[in-house]
Amino acid sequence: MKKALITGVTGQDGSYLAELLLEKGYKVYGVRRRTSTANYENVEHIKDEIEWISGDLADLSSLIEAVNKSQPDEVYNLAAQSFVEASWPQPLFTGNVTAIGVTNMLEAVRIARPAAKFYQASSSEMFGKVVETPQKETTPFYPRSPYGVAKLYGHWITVNYRESFDMFACSGILFNHESPRRGMEFVTRKVTNAVARIKLGLQNELRMGNLDAKRDWGFAGDYVKAMWLMLQQEQPDDYVISTGETHTVRELLEVAFSYVDLNYEDYVVIDPKFFRPAEVDLLLGDCSKAKQTLGWELDVSFEHLIHMMVEADIKRVLAEHKYRSEIITDVAVV
Numbered sequence: 001m002k003k004a005l006i007t008g009v010t011g012q013d014g015s016y017l018a019e020l021l022l023e024k025g026y027k028v029y030g031v032r033r034r035t036s037t038a039n040y041e042n043v044e045h046i047k048d049e050i051e052w053i054s055g056d057l058a059d060l061s062s063l064i065e066a067v068n069k070s071q072p073d074e075v076y077n078l079a080a081q082s083f084v085e086a087s088w089p090q091p092l093f094t095g096n097v098t099a100i101g102v103t104n105m106l107e108a109v110r111i112a113r114p115a116a117k118f119y120q121a122s123s124s125e126m127f128g129k130v131v132e133t134p135q136k137e138t139t140p141f142y143p144r145s146p147y148g149v150a151k152l153y154g155h156w157i158t159v160n161y162r163e164s165f166d167m168f169a170c171s172g173i174l175f176n177h178e179s180p181r182r183g184m185e186f187v188t189r190k191v192t193n194a195v196a197r198i199k200l201g202l203q204n205e206l207r208m209g210n211l212d213a214k215r216d217w218g219f220a221g222d223y224v225k226a227m228w229l230m231l232q233q234e235q236p237d238d239y240v241i242s243t244g245e246t247h248t249v250r251e252l253l254e255v256a257f258s259y260v261d262l263n264y265e266d267y268v269v270i271d272p273k274f275f276r277p278a279e280v281d282l283l284l285g286d287c288s289k290a291k292q293t294l295g296w297e298l299d300v301s302f303e304h305l306i307h308m309m310v311e312a313d314i315k316r317v318l319a320e321h322k323y324r325s326e327i328i329t330d331v332a333v334v
């Protein structure tokens, strides 16, 4: 039985990856940081199948202990302070976890299990300011946030450990990917949650930032398959994972609101609070290397993804507000 160690397993990607690996017959070890209230929402359904290990990306000894205990064949380093907006008010924390945390994890593997294959969750945020589109593995980086800068460090230290210590270390440069398990503050989930609440009469406006930003949005369930494929290759390498389509935040609003027969212009209010000190204007990925080498394909289109998220949020909001059930009959998609 193959063994995998996942950091960030309680997050969006970690939960889909754990599901995928359990389906494939892996023994899955999940590193979980201590929090005052445990958060298992994304992994509730597989919680008992995961072997939990307490650890924090900022604490090397806990990571060495996690690797020692699990003796994994594959390590997926998904943990991070992952919200770009939070990286300006918390640049040092973001650097400690999202940048230096990668070295901690690599050191733990180098010390306790150097033969393990290592996956680093790199990001299209490393491309930042538009230098070339579509962005591919050879496109120069120009990050635009403390988060992007931290991810760039994580990316290069992964490459460096591969070249210095002959470790099987891969970096997946993933473009935005979303799902009903996406954190509430990210733009897709913020919008689909608001659409559900507006449709159900629980909210009457949505405050947003820059509607002109363009993102290449895919489905997280498709993207975790690429992570696994990278570690099944003969040679370690870095790959862009994307859909090859880009949409503005405004288009996202149109798709989400029109799905429940609403017009976003009737509800959206522009709030300067949600504009960023430096914006990434356009992300559009070229994943032809991953398609050719890994045989990776995506199943879920942008429209399907947003519809799936709206439906899931309507169901969840309804379940949380059962007493408003008289409204249900009005919602065609449920």
Ligand code: NDP
Pocket (backbone or CB within 6 Å): 007, 008, 009, 010, 011, 012, 013, 014, 031, 032, 033, 035, 039, 055, 056, 057, 058, 077, 078, 079, 080, 081, 082, 083, 097, 121, 122, 123, 124, 173, 174, 175, 176, 177, 178, 183
């Ligand atoms: P989430 O924010 O949903 O999950 C982050 C995970 O990291 C959570 O499990 C969180 O635990 C954990 N974590 C945070 N800080 C620490 C710490 N100090 N020690 C241990 N664990 C910690 O992110 P996603 O699932 O969306 O993304 C996964 C990874 O991929 C991240 O590294 C992200 O930066 C990167 N990425 C994501 C993309 C996307 O579009 N989703 C695109 C490109 C890269 P807790 O539950 O306790 O908060």
Ligand code: GDR
Pocket (backbone or CB within 6 Å): 082, 083, 084, 085, 122, 123, 124, 125, 174, 175, 176, 177, 185, 186, 187, 188, 190, 207, 208, 209, 210, 211, 213, 214, 215, 249, 274, 275, 276, 279, 280
């Ligand atoms: P991003 O995702 O920064 O691309 O990082 P996010 O969903 O936060 O923002 C996408 C774009 O939407 C614009 N925007 C808003 N964003 C938020 N959150 N809230 C708003 O109200 C709002 N209005 C407009 C933003 O300005 C931005 O242009 C995500 C994270 O998952 C990272 O961890 C990951 O590395 C990258 O994707 C790839």
